[in-house]
Amino acid sequence: MTARHAKKDFYEVLGIAREADGAEIKKAYRAKAMQHHPDRNPGDKAAESIFKECAEAYEVLCDPQKRELYDQYGMAGLKGTDFRHYSSPEDVFGAFGDIFGDLFGFGGGGQGRRRGSDLRYQIDLEFVEAARGVKKEIELERPADCPRCSGSGADTPEDVEICSTCRGQGQVLRQRGPFTMSTACPACRGEGRVIKKPCKECRGHGQVREKKKVEVAIPAGVEEGNVLRVRGEGMPSQGPGGSAGDLLIVLRVLEHPVFQRHGLDLVLAFPVSFVQAALGDTLAVPTLDGEADLKLPAGTQPQAVLRLEGLGIKAGRRTGDLLVQIDVKIPTKLTAEQKELLRSYAATEGVSPKGKKWWNL
Ligand SMILES: [Zn+2]
Ligand SMILES: [Zn+2]
Secondary structure (H helix, E strand, C coil): CHHHHHHCCHHHHHCCCCCCCHHHHHHHHHHHHHHCCCCCCCCCHHHHHHHHHHHHHHHHHCCHHHHHHHHHHHHHHHCCCCCCCCCCHHHHHHHHHHHHHHHHCCCCCCCCCCCCCCEEEEEEECHHHHHHCEEEEEEEEEEEECCCCCCCCECCHHHEEECCCCCCCCEEEEEECCEEEEEECCCCCCCCEEECCECCCCCCCCEEEEEEEEEEEECCCCCCCCEEEECCCCCCCCCCCCCCCCEEEEEEECCCCCCEEECCEEEEEEEEEHHHHHHCEEEEEEECCEEEEEEECCCCCCCCEEEECCCCCEECCEECCEEEEEEEECCCCCCHHHHHHHHHHHHHHCCCCCCCCCCCC
């Protein structure tokens, strides 16, 4: 079974094209996950296996960094990342609970594991940075275990005492008629210990705000709204045994004065005179890396789109094109001499010759 998993193509698993964008991937995953959800297929091992497989595909394809590695090197490319196979449906809910949240009412985040929550951070990227990829250093301010007391909240280790009321159990037994009930100890609020003298640094909270620099490698070809996940750089775990949350980096891409994006293609409107369009010319068009020559054929019509292959955005193995939309400008101011020239031209050919109808009713 495992060997078969390793060979399956993630795009095939989700039934999407290799060019699918983030929204299509998410949509496809939700549909597949719903179809093979264990709640709908109780006891069906095959459905469970597909359910896990879809989660693996989604984990890789929705993460631009992992997707690029996967596109380039296949499964081998994921070796250095935190990618893993999901062992159970619960494992999937822990990772993607937020996707199922509104569908099935799962809480998400792994119940009872006391995982720290995710931190969201927005980065504004220049158009070219998003196209080419860039390294960004961001400074986060978030709570962390107090360095002075290592999170205990006590001034010295001797200032932590086992709670005498519950003898460290955190629970006390109460007699209610014939029943003995266990409730949280009121003296230590269930902690099992009391602090005699609180730490000066964190005033007994055990946590302080920490500033930390995190370097983020943003892969080439990211788009507005993409989210990068940096494992373990979110909020610290809530209580012992839990893991830290993730840092979710939401990308904003600023507009470019000249280029627009359509997937991996760049689109550019290029003004030419009607004489250039009629006679043809060689245009020097701007590209992401400088300039490129573009042959404008004689007789090019307004709004014609000329394609410069491979001069779009590169993301992994995929490369877009540069699409040049020809914007023919008609002059609005003519000198007497230019008017004369155009009239003589019209006399030779005639733009709309008298008595000649192009329509036929
Ligand atoms: Zn107690
Ligand atoms: Zn402290």
